[in-house]
Amino acid sequence: xxxxxxxxxxxxxxxxxxxxxxxxxxxxxxxxxxxxxxxxxxxxxxxxxxxxxxxxxxxxxxxxxxxxxxxxxxxxxxxxxxxxxxxxxxxxxxxxxxxxxxxxxxxxxxxxxxxxxxxxxxxxxxxxxxxxxxxxxxxxxxxxxxxxxxxxxxxxxxxxxxxxxxxxxxxxxxxxxxxxxxxxxxxxxxxxxxxxxxxxxxxxxxxxxxxxxxxxxxxxxxxxxxxxxxxxxxxxxxxxxxxxxxxxxxxxxxxx
Amino acid sequence: xxxxxxxxxxxxxxxxxxxxxxxxxxxxxxxxxxxxxxxxxxxxxxxxxxxxxxxxxxxxxxxxxxxxxxxxxxxxxxxxxxxxxxxxxxxxxxxxxxxxxxxxxxxxxxxxxxxxxxxxxxxxxxxxxxxxxxxxxxxxxxxxxxxxxxxxxxxxxxxxxxxxxxxxxxxxxxxxxxxxxxxxxxxxxxxxxxxxxxxxxxxxxxxxxxxxxxxxxxxxxxxxxxxxxxxxxxxxxxxxxxxxxxxxxxxxxxxx
Numbered sequence: 001x002x003x004x005x006x007x008x009x010x011x012x013x014x015x016x017x018x019x020x021x022x023x024x025x026x027x028x029x030x031x032x033x034x035x036x037x038x039x040x041x042x043x044x045x046x047x048x049x050x051x052x053x054x055x056x057x058x059x060x061x062x063x064x065x066x067x068x069x070x071x072x073x074x075x076x077x078x079x080x081x082x083x084x085x086x087x088x089x090x091x092x093x094x095x096x097x098x099x100x101x102x103x104x105x106x107x108x109x110x111x112x113x114x115x116x117x118x119x120x121x122x123x124x125x126x127x128x129x130x131x132x133x134x135x136x137x138x139x140x141x142x143x144x145x146x147x148x149x150x151x152x153x154x155x156x157x158x159x160x161x162x163x164x165x166x167x168x169x170x171x172x173x174x175x176x177x178x179x180x181x182x183x184x185x186x187x188x189x190x191x192x193x194x195x196x197x198x199x200x201x202x203x204x205x206x207x208x209x210x211x212x213x214x215x216x217x218x219x220x221x222x223x224x225x226x227x228x229x230x231x232x233x234x235x236x237x238x239x240x241x242x243x244x245x246x247x248x249x250x251x252x253x254x255x256x
Numbered sequence: 257x258x259x260x261x262x263x264x265x266x267x268x269x270x271x272x273x274x275x276x277x278x279x280x281x282x283x284x285x286x287x288x289x290x291x292x293x294x295x296x297x298x299x300x301x302x303x304x305x306x307x308x309x310x311x312x313x314x315x316x317x318x319x320x321x322x323x324x325x326x327x328x329x330x331x332x333x334x335x336x337x338x339x340x341x342x343x344x345x346x347x348x349x350x351x352x353x354x355x356x357x358x359x360x361x362x363x364x365x366x367x368x369x370x371x372x373x374x375x376x377x378x379x380x381x382x383x384x385x386x387x388x389x390x391x392x393x394x395x396x397x398x399x400x401x402x403x404x405x406x407x408x409x410x411x412x413x414x415x416x417x418x419x420x421x422x423x424x425x426x427x428x429x430x431x432x433x434x435x436x437x438x439x440x441x442x443x444x445x446x447x448x449x450x451x452x453x454x455x456x457x458x459x460x461x462x463x464x465x466x467x468x469x470x471x472x473x474x475x476x477x478x479x480x481x482x483x484x485x486x487x488x489x490x491x492x493x494x495x496x497x498x499x500x501x502x503x504x505x506x507x508x509x510x511x512x
Contacts, residue, residue, distance in 0.1 A: 002368075002370040002371050002372065003371050003372075004371040004372045004374070049372050051370060051372070069368065073368065078371060078374055079371045080371060081368050081369065081370065081371050082368070083367070083368045083370075084367075084368075111339070111340075112258075112325065112329065112337045112338070112339045112340075113337065114258040114307060114337065114339075115258050115259050115260040115334060115335045115336060115337050116258070116259075116260045116305050116307070116376060116489075118260070118334055120372060233372075
């Protein structure tokens with residue numbers, strides 16, 4: 001599914017917030033699937049957008065699978081849309097079967113932020129040094145300990161903070177810079193903190209090669225700020241060879 | 257200035273709607289410029305966006321010109337931003353000195369509309385035939401009578417409906433099709449009706465060469481529907497050689 005995170009309380013069900021998980025479960029009940037528990041590929045935070053988030057749910061009744069997304073979309077708010085649904089093998093799990101994710105962080109670098117961009121970009125007032133940011137990005141790619149780039153609200157420290165960043169690509173757009181980052185999994189706030197650190201490099205505040213020291217320090221205070229959620233998009237979730245993209249998924253991936 | 261037309265009542269001041277003109281005049285009063293009348297280059301409709309709309313105003317007091325946009329932006333809602341202000345020759349008029357305008361109409365062609373796009377795209381459920389649309393567009397370029405593509409609420413019929421379309425370019429985007437159209441001036445609803453007619457060609461409902469007959473008919477009923485406002489952006493206003501783009505304007509044009 002895709003969602004516009006503006007005004008949403010993120011993925012995970014929680015009291016007093018409108019969340020994607022809760023909306024989906026409500027919509028499933030509305031279309032006659034009964035009370036269910038929807039499992040997402042990952043928990044996007046409040047305000048973060050998704051172009052193709054994935055989730056699974058075990059259904060015993062309800063509309064036929066190929067019509068399910070139409071039915072659900074009649075019950076969902078316009079900020080949330082199910083793009084398609086399909087039956088998966090019994091051992092498939094949206095979260096545990098995921099092999100990787102692709103995120104996009106969008107930065108508008110302009111003196112005055114264009115209002116149509118304000119819900120989907122982080123705003124920087126001045127131009128950023130793209131080549132310095134690319135040099136810094138080269139130090140981030142690979143299997144590394146990203147402790148310096150993660151915040152851990154309530155997660156015990158014993159868990160590993162080693163992750164693999166497979167790709168980190170920066171593109172100049174007509175509004176600023178788009179940052180695509182793919183990897184096997186991400187720590188809490190990792191993408192937004194990587195983006196914040198790269199922006200400090202782009203501003204000339206941090207030397208590109210200092211990224212290595214920041215990684216080594218494993219100290220969150222060494223990295224840059226966690227940028228706001230509205231610039232972040234979960235572009236897609238990859239499930240590898242065991243669950244090759246279906247025709248539907250391939251068609252949708254192509255468009256994203 | 258740039259604005260996000262969502263929820264705005266368009267450019268022109270009118271009772272009971274929040275309009276850009278009214279907001280600007282209110283902001284000018286707030287920053288100490290007194291009661292003024294702001295003249296826009298063109299009246300965008302309710303819901304239409306602008307990346308670089310132009311306007312002029314005669315000021316006798318208030319902040320210095322080079323600081324004016326900062327001052328105004330503190331008084332404007334986040335949906336409206338002044339990008340810059342500069343002093344112009346006395347004979348300059350935002351509307352009458354304009355030599356042309358560039359509009360963008362954005363179409364998302366996808367089975368389910370991605371929620372982050374919903375305020376900035378017209379939605380088509382199926383793929384559109386881009387080459388047929390381009391062939392149709394070739395009949396539209398040039399100096400022609402566009403009576404068939406305009407609606408005239410309250411405008412007397414005696415006014416000329418001849419306009420010159422200088423460029424009409426269609427680009428495939430990852431979401432659908434972007435339509436850029438530039439010309440010396442546009443009739444009421446002309447861009448949205450041109451877009452609606454081209455979409456009917458793209459759907460295969462109208463033959464590309466039928467555009468010539470539609471133009472000749474001068475009959476609004478022969479053309480396609482007027483597409484909704486949220487896909488339309490006023491990209492910029494051109495003032496020709498008499499008022500060559502200033503350094504500020506050039507810098508801003510480059511980014512749009």
